[in-house]
Amino acid sequence: MLKLIEFYAPRGLKIVKSEWQYVWDTEGRKYIDCHTQYGSLFLGHRNPRIVNALKEQLDKIYGLYPAFDTEVKERAISLLEKILPRNLEYFYLFNGGAEAVELGLKAVRKITGRKKFISFINAFHGRTMGALSVTWNPRYREGYDPFPWEVKFLPYNKIEAIEKEVDDETAGVILEVIQGEGGLNEASIDFLKAVREACDKHGAKMIVDEVQTGFGRTGYLWAHQHANIEPDVLIAGKSIGGGFPVSLTAFTNEIGGKLKEGDHGSTFGGNPLALRALSAAIETLLEERIVERVVEIGQIFKENLRKVKEEFSDVVREVRGRGLMLGLELRFDPREVIKKLQENNIITLRAGKLVVRFLPPYMITTNDIDSITESLIRVFMEIRREKVKTAVRAE
Ligand SMILES: Cc1ncc(COP(=O)(O)O)c(C=O)c1O
Numbered sequence: 001m002l003k004l005i006e007f008y009a010p011r012g013l014k015i016v017k018s019e020w021q022y023v024w025d026t027e028g029r030k031y032i033d034c035h036t037q038y039g040s041l042f043l044g045h046r047n048p049r050i051v052n053a054l055k056e057q058l059d060k061i062y063g064l065y066p067a068f069d070t071e072v073k074e075r076a077i078s079l080l081e082k083i084l085p086r087n088l089e090y091f092y093l094f095n096g097g098a099e100a101v102e103l104g105l106k107a108v109r110k111i112t113g114r115k116k117f118i119s120f121i122n123a124f125h126g127r128t129m130g131a132l133s134v135t136w137n138p139r140y141r142e143g144y145d146p147f148p149w150e151v152k153f154l155p156y157n158k159i160e161a162i163e164k165e166v167d168d169e170t171a172g173v174i175l176e177v178i179q180g181e182g183g184l185n186e187a188s189i190d191f192l193k194a195v196r197e198a199c200d201k202h203g204a205k206m207i208v209d210e211v212q213t214g215f216g217r218t219g220y221l222w223a224h225q226h227a228n229i230e231p232d233v234l235i236a237g238k239s240i241g242g243g244f245p246v247s248l249t250a251f252t253n254e255i256g257g258k259l260k261e262g263d264h265g266s267t268f269g270g271n272p273l274a275l276r277a278l279s280a281a282i283e284t285l286l287e288e289r290i291v292e293r294v295v296e297i298g299q300i301f302k303e304n305l306r307k308v309k310e311e312f313s314d315v316v317r318e319v320r321g322r323g324l325m326l327g328l329e330l331r332f333d334p335r336e337v338i339k340k341l342q343e344n345n346i347i348t349l350r351a352g353k354l355v356v357r358f359l360p361p362y363m364i365t366t367n368d369i370d371s372i373t374e375s376l377i378r379v380f381m382e383i384r385r386e387k388v389k390t391a392v393r394a395e
Contacts, residue, residue, distance in 0.1 A: 013342065018045035021361045021368060023347070032360070032368050035347045039180070039212055039325070039359035042239030043284055050242035053280035057273055066093070066270040076275040079282040080248075083221060087230045090256020093248050093270035093278075097211035097237035098126025100247040103264050104233045105130045105149075105174070108205045110263070111255050114171035115149045118204075120156040122182030122352065125174060125209055134174050136182065156185055159194040166198035172205040172233070173198070177223035180212035183352025184320035184327040192227035199232070205255065211237035211247065212325065216285055216362070219295040219323030242284065244277035290362045298323040300366060301358070304373045312380045320355060324362065327355040328376075337379055344375035 013031075017024040021044060023033050036042065043050060057072065066073060080091065094100045109115065119125070119134035126132065127140060133147035149171070154161040156179065166173060173195050179185040199206040208231035213223035217239060220226050224234075232255060237247030251259070268274070284290070302319060305328060309316040318329040330337060334356045341348050341356070351357040360368070 011342065011347075013347075020044040020047075021364050029345060031342070031345045031347050032364070032371060033347050034358040034360045034364075034372070035349045036359050036361055037243070038238065038349070039217065040238040040241075041243045042215060042217055042324075042359075042361055043242040043281060043290075044361040044363050045243070047242055047284065049284045050244065050277055050280050053276050054244065054273060057276035061272045064272050065267075070272060070275075072272050072275045072279070073270070076279045079279050082286065083215075083282055084250050085222065085225075085230055085234065087252055088234055088250040088256075089253045090259070091248050091250040092264065092266075093246060093274065094237075094266050095245040095247060095268055095274070096126070097209075097235070097247050098128040098131040099266065099269070100211070100235045100237055100249045101125045101131040101134070101174075101209060102128055103249045104207050104209075104235050105134065105172070106264060107249070107251060107255055107259055108172040108207060108233060109149060111258050112171045112203070112205065114169055114204075116169050117149060117151045117171055118162075118166060118173040119151055119153050120175055120179070121153050122156060122179050122185060123153070123174070123176060124179065124181035125176075126211075156182075157188055157191045159191055162191070162194050162198050166195075166202050166204055168202050170199075170202055170204040172207050174207040174209060176209050176211075177213045177227075178218060178322060178325060179352075180325065180357075181351060183329070183355050184325065184357060185352075186320075186322065187227075189227040192224060192229050196229045205232040207231065207233040207235065209235045211235055212359075215239045215281075216291040216294050217323055217325050217359075218321075219291065219298050221291055223322070240281055241274060241277040242281035244274060244281075246274045246278050246281075294323045294362055297362070297364060297366075297369075298326070301326055301360075301364070301369050301372075304369055305376075308373060308376050308380070311377070312384075315380050315383060317354070320351075321357075324358070324360055324364070327351055327357040329355045337383065340379040340382065341375055344378055346372050346375045 014026045015023045023031050123136045125134045133151050177187050208224050214236040232252050234250045305319045316328050317331050320327040349357050
């Protein structure tokens, strides 16, 4: 029998329906989805604006290479101009985050003529060979060397390490503003500024990977903007297509302006459906003031998580994250908690070794947050009871 390779841990749940922040299983049980395909359904499941845009596009032009001009391409470009940082004047489109990271690294390698990159402990940038070269987790890297260039992994948030290691041979420094897969570690403003300064001093390029943090997820349009810095390369993915596979790499004129025909390409990157989904997603983001909503609802969610932490400090070590990229760092492996939360109708995911991560869509309500909080309390009580039982048995 043909089998799908289980690169993932199966969730043991068959989903038959999805709408906004909810999914339903075969028994009709309703779940609050805080997994959202690793955050890519930030605009919700089947957001009607995205669905209708895609339906319309399906009836017009379904597949066409971006070498051809179309209205849908022009519209996407003019909308992207409204949201991309002003210093970035060139971009290209792909389907997934790793592909966009590949072009970011390749371009910086080519334009600088240098072969050394700096990345960080706990960084995640994807699993294609270039992206994997700057991804830290030894479990993902094992057996795949050699990588295409030298990469040095520095401790995240350590300014001295940046000042010491970025030099005239460094092509670029790549980082996430909040490390998503690595455990929701947040870069300090001083650290981001130090990276910018070190890159400027040595002619290296600063590559900011906002595949997970971008498009309003953290309560900023782009998470790096809270440090008031400008990257040379910005990478986006996940939510920018409203759930449809779209990613992009954006460059300053200095880099993008030097990239020429044949330097890179992608058969499906920038196809008409992706362009239409991207346009609808940007319009939704701007017209429905989603970033502002994330700030508001994210604060309420975080406050609730803080209260849970206070009540269960024997289970929870720390509340992590920003906006609607939140998590609870536990004192033990979170797998059991994630499983029990799912049994309590809340779908979450892991980050790093110890964090239960919540990546809900923007329309999550205070009622949903109350349900999540109640489920967390129920699950932690159960875990406490089980611990007491095990301790008594051990005596
Ligand atoms: C920060 C970051 N970069 C890159 C990627 C890779 O994206 P994809 O899985 O779409 O290739 C991810 C995926 O989780 C990510 O979180």
